[in-house]
Amino acid sequence: MSDLSRLSLASNTPAATSRLQLLVLSNGHGEDVIAVRILQELQQQPNPPDIFALPLVGEGRAYQNLNIPCIGSVRTMPSGGFIYMDGRQLMRDVHGGLLQLTCSQIKAMRRWVNSQKRLGNKRAILAVGDIVPLLFAALSGANYAFVGTAKSEYYVQDEVGLLPRKSKAARWENFSGSIYHPWERWLMSRRRCRAVFPRDSLTTEILRRWPIPAFDLGNPMMDGLEPTFSPQQFYSADVRQQELARSLVVTLLPGSRPPEAYNNWEVIMLAVSALMASFQERDSVFHTSGSVVFLGAIASSLDCNILCQTIQSQGWQTHPESPIPLPDTNALTFKQRNAYLVLTQQAYNECLHWGDVAIAMAGTATEQFVGLGKPAIAIPGAGPQYNPAFAEAQSRLLGPSLILVEQPAEVANVMRSQLQDPDHLHIIAENGMRRMGKPGAARRIANCLLERLGMGHRA
Missing domain, CATH: 3.40.50.2000 (Glycogen Phosphorylase B;)
Structure with missing residues (x-):
């Protein structure tokens, strides 16, 4: 039975x-x-x-x-x-x-x-x-x-x-x-x-x-991960054209415990800078229309002012509004060239659902992102939670859906190879849903x- x-x-x-x-x-x-x-x-x-x-x-x-x-x-x-x-x-x-x-x-x-x-x-x-x-x-x-x-x-x-x-x-x-x-x-x-x-x-x-x-x-x-706004609500009826034209969305998951999460954020921003350079060189490889959105899912336990200092030190300028709708009137938006970076502490579910791929240094959030059928790229940190031992164990738990890299600069090449392979993305989708459940x-x-x-x- x-x-x-x-x-x-x-x-x-x-x-x-x-x-x-x-x-x-x-x-x-x-x-x-x-x-x-x-x-x-x-x-x-x-x-x-x-x-x-x-x-x-x-x-x-x-x-x-x-x-x-x-x-x-x-x-x-x-x-x-x-x-x-x-x-x-x-x-x-x-x-x-x-x-x-x-x-x-x-x-x-x-x-x-x-x-x-x-x-x-x-x-x-x-x-x-x-x-x-x-x-x-x-x-x-x-x-x-x-x-x-x-x-x-x-x-x-x-x-x-x-x-x-x-x-x-x-x-x-x-x-x-x-x-x-x-x-x-x-x-x-x-x-x-x-x-x-x-x-x-x-x-x-x-x-x-x-x-x-x-x-x-x-x-x-x-x-409890259902979003208030789903990506499907904001695209036109031409699905094929939507997929070709829409922005690439990269979800950033630094974890929730200070001070570790602040150190993780600095590492993630190094990966973002490497990605920005890669996007500038090869936009077509990432099948985007030239616009990239980084969505930072920030826990309420963290101080966004500390995160903003790291962002602005890498050349990002404040911007008046988010390029995508979020149920968070206090979200902070930054712009650099053709890319946007949004920090939100009230739209966690949207960060998971909007993202095409994640840069992750978190426990539960990484598993939930993968459970939605999406690939995540992880960079082991100094801990105490997201250290090399934890990240290696999590990669076994999540299988092909989680890719470990040793250095932030490696994220760009890994992301490129993931997004270029639709068959592998299909395997990742099935794998994540099977391992995390309905x-x-x-x-x-x-x-x-x-x-x-x-x-x-x-x-």
């Missing part, structure tokens, strides 16, 4: 007589956002659960925006959550009180579970992230479900077979036949684990080799959670 068929059967199940009490555990900003997307769908259900949160990393602002109460201590660690690629970051967190914070969070979780038990309520845990929230959930004594955001079989294999790796140590990543190690699979196969939601179909297929209740319902990262995953997961955790499954 397919996963969607199971969910349709679940909709005919009689409603539970008491409201489910759900505690959400997540360990990072991106995980918080994914969790909130699922929770928003849960809140739209006829008999929604009472929802509580315990963010294990950071302050959980995504939950605060949804007015979901946090039950324990929250604190931002020095690493910002990026410890799995760098042992030094882990030691910084340990010195910053990580162990004490973890102990207090485990106690808070158990207090919450015990209090719900004394009240006779149904209680369950939703773990979002990696083995840390999964282990917390297993220790809780309640039924739980797991949304696995950190691991994918694509890190080690694709549909053809294992990926070649240079390091002998890397071969241990799937020594037991899966990217998920035996101890992780043990946690997912416990009786109290009612559902596991991997991030892609390949990972689900592999996990089903063991007694794990894995459901292939998609990746919530691809939800929109609507949050709603499908929410429906499944209610069936698996809330109806007839008292802890």
Whole structure:
């Protein structure tokens, strides 16, 4: 029986007589956002659960925006959550009180579970992230479900077979036949684990080799990306002429965490300058009408004044309006020769949808851009997030849709070769959509959670 068929059967199940009490555990900003997307769908259900949160990393602002109460201590660690690629970051967190914070969070979780038990309520845990929230959930004594955001079989294999790796140590990543190690699979196969939601179909297929209740319902990262303005709204009826005449749009993704994102922006602007020189020499190779638009998707956590200093230092002049419509009256526009550069902090979805290709030094944003079926060119930075190890792992995750270059000057040649090959662009489109999934995953997961955790499954 397919996963969607199971969910349709679940909709005919009689409603539970008491409201489910759900505690959400997540360990990072991106995980918080994914969790909130699922929770928003849960809140739209006829008999929604009472929802509580315990963010294990950071302050959980995504939950605060949804007015979901946090039950324990929250604190931002020095690493910002990026410890799995760098042992030094882990030691910084340990010195910053990580162990004490973890102990207090485990106690808070158990207090919450015990209090719900004394009240006779149904209680369950939703773990979002990696083995840390999964282990917390297993220790809780309640039924739980797991949304696995950190691991994918694509890190080690694709549909053809294992990926070649240079390091002998890397071969241990799937020594037991899966990217998920035996101890992780043990946690997912416990009786109290009612559902596991991997991030892609390949990972689900592999996990089903063991007694794990894995459901292939998609990746919530691809939800909520619909633009206010779509490119199709602004072209004439002659599609062939549109494609020949319209501007080339390059999306710029510097990441969201200062000060790293400011350093990434300086690197990206070096790539933009190299592209400008290349466009001037060979406009026809890039099949543009001579106009190029660079769209900077800038997080609200960044100061655009700092980014503008880098832009103006490279010869860009302020311009009164954006060459393309954006739902952002505060967007900043610059012009240099026949090119425009737009910075926006309120039109993220448009930046993803308008772009033909991206220059990327970001985590989630890069994956979402690729998931829309588009190529991205990545330049590894100094970290702590977008360092060479992270970028190399992301290139395995995203396959041919993400091309790594070592230096900003290499971007021009790579972009030229990508845009000259329509057959390869078609492969990239199919690859990105297959690896990242179709929109609507949050709603499908929410429906499944209610069936698996809330109806007839008292802890």
